[in-house]
Amino acid sequence: MKVTTKHFKRCDLVIATGRIDSQTAPQLAEVFEEINKADQFKIALDMSGVDFISSAGLRVLISAQKTCKRWNRGELVLAGVPQRVHEAMDLAGFLPLFKLFDEVVEAVGTF
Numbered sequence: 713m714k715v716t717t718k719h720f721k722r723c724d725l726v727i728a729t730g731r732i733d734s735q736t737a738p739q740l741a742e743v744f745e746e747i748n749k750a751d752q753f754k755i756a757l758d759m760s761g762v763d764f765i766s767s768a769g770l771r772v773l774i775s776a777q778k779t780c781k782r783w784n785r786g787e788l789v790l791a792g793v794p795q796r797v798h799e800a801m802d803l804a805g806f807l808p809l810f811k812l813f814d815e816v817v818e819a820v821g822t823f
Contacts, residue, residue, distance in 0.1 A: 729761030760792030
């Protein structure tokens with residue numbers, strides 16, 4: 713998995729590509745932690761390049777969402793979620809916990 717970040721005036725964009733599994737999920741969690749340590753809690757995650765997400769990856773997303781929403785500081789929104797990842801999130805019951813957008817521009821524009 714490859715993770716890159718871009719800082720904008722109102723939010724941070726995290727772009728993930730490849731597989732988010734038990735081997736790579738800690739890397740994604742580290743990126744979210746670094747953003748939160750900089751007092752940034754409005755995050756858009758571009759998942760258009762993600763092929764697969766495991767339960768470990770879903771756990772990282774939930775943890776990041778909880779941290780961002782604590783004390784109404786912000787939230788984690790998802791953009792470009794592939795069909796297979798969408799189905800996995802639906803099966804786990806996680807879809808109501810996130811705002812989903814088709815395009816990254818829409819996701820970043822919500823902040």
